[in-house]
Amino acid sequence: MGAGHAHVLYRESDSPVHRLPPEVKIAAMVAFTVAVVATPRAAFWAFGAYALMVAVVAALARVSPRWLLTRSAIEVPFVLFAFALPIIGAGERIDVLGLSLSTEGLHGAWNILAKGTLGVWASLLLAATTTTRDLIVGLDRLRCPQIITQIATFMLRYLDVLVGEARRMRVARISRGDDPRFLWQLRGFAAGIGALFLRAFERGERVYLAMLSRGYTGRMPAVWQGAGAATTGQWLVAATVPLLAGTVAATAAVLT
Numbered sequence: 342m343g344a345g346h347a348h349v350l351y352r353e354s355d356s357p358v359h360r361l362p363p364e365v366k367i368a369a370m371v372a373f374t375v376a377v378v379a380t381p382r383a384a385f386w387a388f389g390a391y392a393l394m395v396a397v398v399a400a401l402a403r404v405s406p407r408w409l410l411t412r413s414a415i416e417v418p419f420v421l422f423a424f425a426l427p428i429i430g431a432g433e434r435i436d437v438l439g440l441s442l443s444t445e446g447l448h449g450a451w452n453i454l455a456k457g458t459l460g461v462w463a464s465l466l467l468a469a470t471t472t473t474r475d476l477i478v479g480l481d482r483l484r485c486p487q488i489i490t491q492i493a494t495f496m497l498r499y500l501d502v503l504v505g506e507a508r509r510m511r512v513a514r515i516s517r518g519d520d521p522r523f524l525w526q527l528r529g530f531a532a533g534i535g536a537l538f539l540r541a542f543e544r545g546e547r548v549y550l551a552m553l554s555r556g557y558t559g560r561m562p563a564v565w566q567g568a569g570a571a572t573t574g575q576w577l578v579a580a581t582v583p584l585l586a587g588t589v590a591a592t593a594a595v596l597t
Contacts, residue, residue, distance in 0.1 A: 365479075369582055427446035511533075
């Protein structure tokens with residue numbers, strides 16, 4: 342874990358958002374998302390305010406709008422479902438460009454698109470400004486259940502090992518005349534997946550026992566000692582966006 346693993350979404354920079362401790366960014370992202378979800382769907386102005394907050398944070402983090410929009414493709418399945426709601430929805434209907442659309446379905450589609458997109462953007466900003474290792478560190482500092490941080494830590498540390506093992510097994514299969522592209526060879530592919538699982542399980546057990554024999558207690562020592570933990574000032578800075586979002590959500594609930 343000392344190597345500082347990064348992930349494909351991380352964008353290295355020296356922005357003010359990058360320098361914030363991971364625990365405050367995680368807490369801010371969750372609080373912002375909760376405020377967005379709690380906002381009445383009819384408060385259109387509120388979602389514009391949320392989008393403006395995301396734009397400001399993205400500018401501070403030096404993350405381009407093009408990058409955000411490109412990576413937002415992950416929500417395409419939800420977008421397709423949202424577009425189907427006005428057509429299959431029940432209740433009062435209106436005619437739009439010759440199509441009979443459900444009013445309730447239109448509101449539901451807007452609700453999914455607006456809240457889903459804002460949630461995806463907030464998550465992408467967190468991923469773009471925080472390495473995978475720091476995400477685990479932040480969860481640990483927030484007293485996330487040990488079982489979750491342990492699983493994530495092992496996955497991060499040994500993911501490359503498992504990928505390499507799977508690649509060697511695939512090369513061995515192909516060298517023996519097997520071609521995984523054919524449908525009738527799915528049985529062999531499934532057997533390979535099972536063998537990889539058993540190898541990973543056995544290796545993980547050996548590694549875990551070795552770590553226990555060296556004094557491993559389930560938490561990362563540097564984190565548990567509080568090295569680099571967020572200060573009160575950093576918590577206050579990170580709380581700016583969630584507090585603004587909470588104010589907007591409360592105002593929208595009163596006015597709607």
